[in-house]
Amino acid sequence: MSQATETLSQLETEVITFFVRGTQVLGLPKTVGEIFGLLYIAPAALSMDDIIRKLKISLGSASQGLRTLRSLRAVRVVYIPGSRRDHYEAETEFRTLVANFLRDEITPHLESGESQIERVRRLLDAAYDGGDPELIEWYRARIDKLGRLSGAAQHLVPMIANFIKF
Amino acid sequence: MSQATETLSQLETEVITFFVRGTQVLGLPKTVGEIFGLLYIAPAALSMDDIIRKLKISLGSASQGLRTLRSLRAVRVVYIPGSRRDHYEAETEFRTLVANFLRDEITPHLESGESQIERVRRLLDAAYDGGDPELIEWYRARIDKLGRLSGAAQHLVPMIANFIKF
DNA sequence: CAAAGATTTCAAAAAATATTGAAATTAATG
DNA sequence: CATTAATTTCAATATTTTTTGAAATCTTTG
Numbered sequence: 001m002s003q004a005t006e007t008l009s010q011l012e013t014e015v016i017t018f019f020v021r022g023t024q025v026l027g028l029p030k031t032v033g034e035i036f037g038l039l040y041i042a043p044a045a046l047s048m049d050d051i052i053r054k055l056k057i058s059l060g061s062a063s064q065g066l067r068t069l070r071s072l073r074a075v076r077v078v079y080i081p082g083s084r085r086d087h088y089e090a091e092t093e094f095r096t097l098v099a100n101f102l103r104d105e106i107t108p109h110l111e112s113g114e115s116q117i118e119r120v121r122r123l124l125d126a127a128y129d130g131g132d133p134e135l136i137e138w139y140r141a142r143i144d145k146l147g148r149l150s151g152a153a154q155h156l157v158p159m160i161a162n163f164i165k166f
Numbered sequence: 167m168s169q170a171t172e173t174l175s176q177l178e179t180e181v182i183t184f185f186v187r188g189t190q191v192l193g194l195p196k197t198v199g200e201i202f203g204l205l206y207i208a209p210a211a212l213s214m215d216d217i218i219r220k221l222k223i224s225l226g227s228a229s230q231g232l233r234t235l236r237s238l239r240a241v242r243v244v245y246i247p248g249s250r251r252d253h254y255e256a257e258t259e260f261r262t263l264v265a266n267f268l269r270d271e272i273t274p275h276l277e278s279g280e281s282q283i284e285r286v287r288r289l290l291d292a293a294y295d296g297g298d299p300e301l302i303e304w305y306r307a308r309i310d311k312l313g314r315l316s317g318a319a320q321h322l323v324p325m326i327a328n329f330i331k332f
Numbered sequence: 333c334a335a336a337g338a339t340t341t342c343a344a345a346a347a348a349t350a351t352t353g354a355a356a357t358t359a360a361t362g
Numbered sequence: 363c364a365t366t367a368a369t370t371t372c373a374a375t376a377t378t379t380t381t382t383g384a385a386a387t388c389t390t391t392g
Contacts, residue, residue: 011286011289011290011293012288013283013288014282014286015286015308015309015312015348017282018279018282018286018312021275021278021279022279025193025275027191027193029349029350029351029352030351031350031351040308041305041308043301043304043305047368048368048369049368052217057351057352058351058352058353059352059353059354059369059370060351060353060354060370060371061350061351061352062369063369063370063371064350064351064370064371066369067370071342081230084359084360084367084368085367085368085369086368086369092308092311094311094314094315094318108365109187109191112187112189113184114186115186116180116184119179119180120177120180120181120184123176123177123180124177125179126187131263131270135209138209139177139207139209142181142206142258143181145258145260146181146184148260149260149330152260152329152330155329156326156329156330158325159325159329160322163321163322163325164318166321195379195380195381196380196381197380197381211392213337213338214339223381224381224382224383225339225340225383225384226340226341226342226381226383227380227381227382228339228386229339229340229341230340230341230380230381232339233340250337250338250389250391251337251338251339252338252339278383296390320366324355
């Protein structure tokens with residue numbers, strides 16, 4: 001039996017709003033932010049049922065949202081002796097959270113961007129026969145600039161990961 | 167009269183795809199990425215009509231997309247003597263592009279986050295009467311952690327803006 | 333200043349995304 | 363091992379976002 005009150009306190013509401021904004025900036029569903037915010041400010045681990053009742057969201061959203069948060073390692077399963085339900089608590093180390101997010105969500109994008117630029121370069125090399133050489137040089141300059149952006153972005157990631165240390 | 171070919175070359179298609187992915191990561195509409203990509207790789211400024219014909223998008227999307235890009239200062243209006251239409255070219259300095267984006271799109275979010283945390287702090291102070299002091303201290307620790315995240319993010323922005331220099 | 337051209341606006345349609353809840357599955361208990 | 367509880371899945375629904383194109387507005391030019 002869960003002893004948590006059914007209504008959200010003003011404090012809880014504010015904290016949840018904070019994270020909902022965050023997840024929306026990151027392009028994640030609102031319910032994911034709600035669940036994370038609720039768990040972040042919860043003094044004890046909550047079951048899926050607690051989450052459903054406090055946030056008034058559906059079973060499906062809760063299950064799907066927790067799956068997302070688990071896959072981001074933003075939430076951890078905690079065993080509560082005597083309860084048959086899984087209980088969840090938030091990962092509160094933002095350093096860890098950011099590092100995981102960068103590694104799982106950002107780095108793959110950057111790598112695919114890098115390989116795409118490589119492909120465009122080869123395309124340009126193949127076009128040497130036929131096309132106007134001056135135009136091709138101009139294109140190459142533009143693609144090179146893109147390559148430098150991509151490279152800089154890849155350097156940036158570990159810098160960011162390293163910077164959030166507290 | 168526009169002399170640009172009507173079909174997109176493979177090179178153009180690849181570059182556009184690159185930027186479409188980018189805008190989708192940033193949460194901007196696909197057409198915005200398409201327009202920017204087309205302009206980025208275009209050897210000469212293009213009119214809205216050129217954009218519509220080459221990308222096969224609607225008038226409304228082109229107008230709205232160009233508005234977005236202008237407001238991000240990712241695109242510049244260029245006057246072409248003898249033509250009545252506005253012509254557009256892409257801002258190709260990624261340093262400028264990133265700096266503008268951080269200032270206009272990211273910083274405001276961070277500032278509103280900061281002030282929201284301030285509000286939660288005051289809420290907690292007001293709650294000193296009535297609530298369990300131990301629980302309130304626990305809450306305060308969680309809110310402080312949030313505050314440190316917010317502070318770190320704000321330090322990060324100028325660092326990133328500074329790092330993309332080429 | 334009329335006429336044609338270019339651009340913007342905005343309501344409606346289409347597409348993409350998120351949410352719901354009932355049914356299926358999986359796990360725990362007596 | 364049957365029963366009940368907990369969780370996941372997924373098709374249907376709702377919501378949000380993007381795109382379209384016709385009408386309105388603004389601009390240029392003869």
